[in-house]
Amino acid sequence: MAAYPPDRLRGKAACLVQIEEAVKDGIASEDLLQAVQAYATDSAGFTRSKVCFSDNWFQSRRWQTYVEKQAEDREKAAALEADHHARLACWISDRSPMCKHITAKQIDGLLASKLVTQAQIQAAGLRS
Numbered sequence: 001m002a003a004y005p006p007d008r009l010r011g012k013a014a015c016l017v018q019i020e021e022a023v024k025d026g027i028a029s030e031d032l033l034q035a036v037q038a039y040a041t042d043s044a045g046f047t048r049s050k051v052c053f054s055d056n057w058f059q060s061r062r063w064q065t066y067v068e069k070q071a072e073d074r075e076k077a078a079a080l081e082a083d084h085h086a087r088l089a090c091w092i093s094d095r096s097p098m099c100k101h102i103t104a105k106q107i108d109g110l111l112a113s114k115l116v117t118q119a120q121i122q123a124a125g126l127r128s
């Protein structure tokens with residue numbers, strides 16, 4: 001609630017009930033907080049009368065759009081990371097000259113995900 005635009009806070013008890021319901025439905029409290037922060041940022045330039053009161057915002061589940069966008073963004077980031085790791089693993093298995101650009105943290109991630117073995121790392125001239 002602290003992240004919500006202060007002049008549009010209303011019905012704290014009703015908001016807390018709605019937040020509790022959302023958490024019971026499986027929404028992480030951190031996701032709700034990020035949704036509120038995103039709404040506060042999005043509505044910062046609005047005329048105050050255009051910013052939804054907090055009790056209405058939670059009651060009408062307007063936060064849900066923000067939570068869904070966060071989930072989509074996380075999925076996209078995970079897919080990009082997986083693709084990046086696959087490319088790094090390909091460099092290592094091919095013993096590409098590009099291996100010299102792979103960091104120790106990336107090597108640890110590749111080993112943890114079991115995309116490469118310690119032997120492949122060493123064969124490519126890298127250290128973990």
